[in-house]
Amino acid sequence: MLPTRTILRQCPGSTNGSTLATLCGLPLMTIMTASFANPKNDAASIERRVQALLAEMTLAEKIGQMNQVNASDEDMPHHLREAIEAGRVGSVLNQVDVDTVNELQRIAVQESRLGIPLLVGRDVIHGFKTVMPIPLGQAATWNPDIVREGARVAAREAATAGINWTFAPMIDISRDPRWGRIAESLGEDPYLASQLAVAMVEGFQGDDLTDAGTIAATAKHFAGYGASESGRDYATVNIPENELRNVHLPPFKAAVDTGVVSLMAAFSDLDGVPATGNEFLLRDVLRDEWDFTGFVVSDWDSVRQLAIHGLTEDDRESVYQAVTAGVDMEMAGQSYVQHLESLIDEGRIDVATIDAMVANILRAKFRLGLFEKPYTDPRALPPIANEHALDTARQAALQSAVLLKNDHGVLPLSANKLKSVAVIGPLADAPYEQLGTWIFDGDRELSITPMHAIHSLVGHEVDVRYLRAMDNSRSRASEAFDEAEEIARDSDVVLLFLGEESILSGEAHSRADINLPGDQAELVRRVKAAGKPVIAIIQAGRPLTLTNIIDDVDAILFAWHPGTMGGPAIAELLFGVESPSGKLPVTFPRMVGQIPIYYSQKNTGKPPSPETVVLIDDIDAHAPQLSTGMTAYHLDAGFTPLFPFGYGLSYTEFDYQDIRTSAEEVGLGDTLTVSAELTNVGDFDAEEVVQLYVRDLVANVTRPVKELKGFRRLRLESGQTVTVNFELHTSDLAFFGRDMKLINEPGKFHAWIGGSSETQLRTEFRIIDGD
Template structure:
């Protein structure tokens, strides 16, 4: 009210205030964004509102005015009251307890509120009715799009295209900010080596180099060049750290990670995000070697802030500080608050341990107020960087940008690049429009609008989805090709075979069958771990039944994780794998089927033949008795017979030790020829750079993209080293017959690693170099590192 009265008096208007209709806010917008106070008042009464002052000075001047209770309030986050993003006439339902926390300056953030009217009312309470007028930061899970849904992060990783990932995140940020959201709990950069873990869908896969590249790209996309821009939101890299190593792939479970593995595998994507300037970070639910992450001082304080110089703030995961009691790490809420504060968690999500206990912990001398100050400062800094003190409100009509054609076109392009072709027997793809008369579209996911969006889409709408069935029908229409349809199953979990007869009859009428199967959206993601990775329901039986019809079958799999589909792949002619590809999944898949664009995705994670092989990842160590050398072309058996004559090596006796498909694998409608690789040196020292040059030619008949991959192997180390490690990749587009010389600059320092004393070392010795189109790339040379 103070703000409104000041504005009205300054402009000779009568102060008017109507909460329900929100006329006050609209009035304020009409007055050209007039400041809360005059420039002179800003500098004298509230110097932190002086935008020209240095950032740290603004933070310090505000902190000096804050009471202890207000400081603790900034460390507290509460859930919102719900509501759609649109609907500026929503009737606000007063939540007296929440409102009073805001008015009294004892709340720093609200999550899960995207109704613009409600968000603006929350901000009005904070800015105009609290003592110091500190705005709230509004958080939301914007994981792979806001309203325009892009492929799952695992699908985005399959593009191997940081520029496209950055663009997708920038569009998500633009749409989210239009609803008042200033902060997303993304990207998730946990290294995921276990497809049983449901949250592999949110990850960038199993490799630290690829995940680090995409982690930094996501941060740049969400945050842009300036957080205060209306197109930018604060990113929150999560879940620090090692969450993807949860035992058995069971969500929220314990992890046991050696110091060297934590440093070499799980931490690099987080450090890449910090180096890219990420504003916030979330600690995980899990424990690491017996210490819950919400109270893990070594990682949160010593590594994150001490070594890496992280200046943003750390938020707990939902209730995770409180849950240290269930872990058996904290006796009660008071002990949990004490441990988390001492570890360096700045903001508590949802649970009230800080709000109820931190003030008393300070007055009793167990926590110094200086410690609280150091927790508050980064939160204030991010709020200043977001420009919330200058513009806390969101324009009610900003949401008009949702689902713009520009956004949909970008989603379609990312979706196309995210699809991985795993098989194309006899070049059955792309479809030939000149000879086809009838196409049968069969399967429970052919027209499943909600399921193609994938997990974690709180603001995505089923009605926005363009499905494969609809897109194929539309694209076939102009070529006078008849599209037949039968679902075969009611949905992906259906175990009944009653619909098989119709599916078979439909297939028999067609020239070719496009069979679309997979996982529904809600069996991947958080708390969606699976003990088996087969196609659910009776989908396996549907594939085998249709295979007996004798028509060419193109299998499209839409899923949130790798599935064990070896038998199904053997039964069909071609396979396109789509990690839930979002709003524009249908048009993207249609584009690939018709050859408008060639598939170019590469697997960001290894596909096992059997659940019993897990964990299975390409960058494993060799062991003293490794299995036979890997020949992927010859090792495609799925149902191996028992073989007890393999010798005393690291083998299974009932299935081969190698994957169904390796990391980095993916086919194209074209073929690529790699020429002789040139290395700039055979011996180098620390501080020098190895240049790698390789000519790559499109030896096929269509324009296509290839992802050229560079791997190394340290042959002898003080710790056993991975058999291969990705150290570079380039996406190139080539016309038929075109050759491009791809160059990599590999710093010798990138060949170093952390030992179990957590020291980074670069050891002299031999390193093998591999270049090609997957993690099975051939050896092209050897480099010796000398002292």
């Protein structure tokens, strides 16, 4: 039985989109059938509706649901209108005009045979109009609450444009800062990334996907994309299955357990099989092991790219491979539409397979409530860039900035002790660049730059002298350096805004050299020659190797690309309105040759130590081969990073004491508490991110030297002492063993609590077999 539908009537003179909330006093159109329209949104009800709708669909209509079309043209092309009307389109992407989106939905709902609404997708990665810090910067907050709220703000703003599906969060574990997309990641650690992945999914999707201002999330890129060779985007990924399961898959499992609507298959080749055609990933792990009931979308045109990889002979075989593997929807390609029906007719693909894949897509549409509410009324949602949105962006930027160096307590600055301050550098007043990568809709007019924020905060007390000095971060022109040195000499302190523009990070923007680009290091040296304190504020989309400037600056505040409200946040941190509290979510190498370098490495059979390491400049002439310690390190870099994971200074000092466990032994299946005393021994009230690390000393497979197992952001007044408790269940220490099964073993463990991964405050405990 075909559905009957109420036809939406427009008021005379109205447009098709902006008045769709109540046209001429009539409620929004809904599909009026018992099978398809139902106020209940529980899983059983949705499943009945999915199956009822599937029973009415032709094969062409089913394939249409698996087809996503790029609809970014300003004018709706006639062929798109026809395709939607014929039921040959299940989703569109990159259309952000709400009137156009509503018209597309109207065609789908009222003019197609079955009236199935569209999924409307868009990359809403770290904001829509109001932009949060880049995801890597958000990870530096170590604060799921602010990350969740940032995603919620982005969802509400995107929803005003009719968007109901975002291609975020990107939760690839990323341990190579050369990779441009590390900016979109949540860092190097699976535990931290998992916690923040959950927060982002919850922020986008809310408590109920049918609520206004919620959008479906996509966990991407499944899986291993962040481990591409030499940090080159789209490159081959070689990850042993044990590492894949223990390191790269946990954030995706966390997102699936949270109810993420969709996953996106990665571009990359994983162990010889590109993810878009990888049945092990998309069926064995995702469906069979994890019971995922959402849908999988390809990345942009990645179905066709299977042939370019060399996995298939042509587009037709690529479709067979992708469908067999489990890619439910093709993004921005026409391969499914062109070849899928003939593959079914030949019997190579079963209709039951297609039914299951289409059901995954329809299930998402029902979860979103699109059959009841296909249209968008922007007036029913909070206004763009409202006070709450801007405050959330400011708080995220405040908490994301990491103080890497602060010699002699040069920061914070006191405006009443300064007569003048020099603000120099290409990124001091760059409203677009501070938004960061992959922001298609971010409004640069909303950006408040550091230069303007500093003027606003202290300009009435201090003479603020601004010089751009370089056209951009990559410039080799040094004509303005003399003037920069002169301004620095005539000022009390120099604020030097360095880094890389947003174009230098993100998709397809990998770098082999991650020093400060252009002649920025020379600018630092020239300004330092003026003899005044130099504070470097660095905005970038990745960790940078800072060894060539670190000795020439007195302080470094690493602000990432901080988003719309980055300027006020930076100004408030520099002048002590707030203390920096960000912690690194990724290790900073001394030089590129150390990559990959990360805190949770394996021990090796010959681990280095300060006592065994001899650096290249200390090797005696004609020294014997065995004189350098024979351990795992680089002669010219040592074995330590420039800045470790979890590191970040404050304007106060925190003292950790008396680490202990609630028991020396705990049975499998039980919980113990790891505790320590934390005291703010400095003069500032400030926040600290307390971190718990664990090491499994003997296991079925070798385990990392440390693993993050808990963290907590706390605010302590000067002089305050608190007891910090972490509940640790033995299941938190489970891992995948030699047989690729999750195991929980008895044995001896070390535990640390501190302010970074290099904490030395340690205790130990033992897990015993309860039998």
